[in-house]
Amino acid sequence: MPEGHVVHRLARDLAADLGGRRLTVSSPQGRFTAEAARVDGTVLRHTEAYGKHLFVGLSSDDEIHVHLGMQGKWLRVADPARPALPQVRLRLATEAVAWDLIAPARCELLTEAAVEDLVRGLGPDPLRSDTDAEAAVAALRAAPGAIGAALLDQSVVSGVGNVFRNEALHAVGIAPKRPCRELSTSEARALWAELRRMMAQAVEDGRIVTVDATDRAAVPEAEARKVYKQQRCRDCGTPVVTSTVGGRTAYHCPREQPG
């Protein structure tokens, strides 16, 4: 269940397994059958993540665009001879390995021009090296409404989901309901830097762990965050406050995130 770190990690892992390889493309579930037939036998040229969007570029000049939505996931299948489950929307296979896409919100073929249009509508992605930090800071300060809502708006910044917005705001001591226009430049800079740090760490970990731990992999999922879905703040023990911000449940520590 994917925020941007999952998509960036997938771009990397798919490229490692499938980059430069000729693909057998199929849609066992049937909702991508015509498109799969069109690109079956093409070579995977590159993969790219932008926000929560994944693009798989093929030698036919088609791009497969995948958005996982809330439930989508890719499963790596070590034995490509093993038939896919019937609910698999898309299988990308070589003779060595297969990747199966389950329950995506979107899976479609786009032209490169259509990809550019889509990406143009996305705000800066903290996980990309080609983003302008000062532009991101300006966009955050200029956004209408609360910072907790702006962080979920993919046209303001992209790739941030409900876990990162709550954990990053906590890390920099900003309450989710603070209006964007009230944020100082230094606050917005700290928030952007924290998003970049936290999300990059999550790409490496393959999960979101924001508590301090020597062995990050050993932290149980339910205890991996400081405020998100926590009863008490894992820094100071203060009861976590829940509210609705930007249409989703926000979590914050009233002591460390005043206002």
Next chain:
DNA sequence: GGGTAATGTGGAA
């Protein structure tokens, strides 16, 4: 075995 929430988004109301 059933019921529900879920790290998301877009369209209807």
Next chain:
DNA sequence: TCCACCTTACCCA
């Protein structure tokens, strides 16, 4: 603001 979508995981019985 609500709801539908796609599926899984976890809780409860």
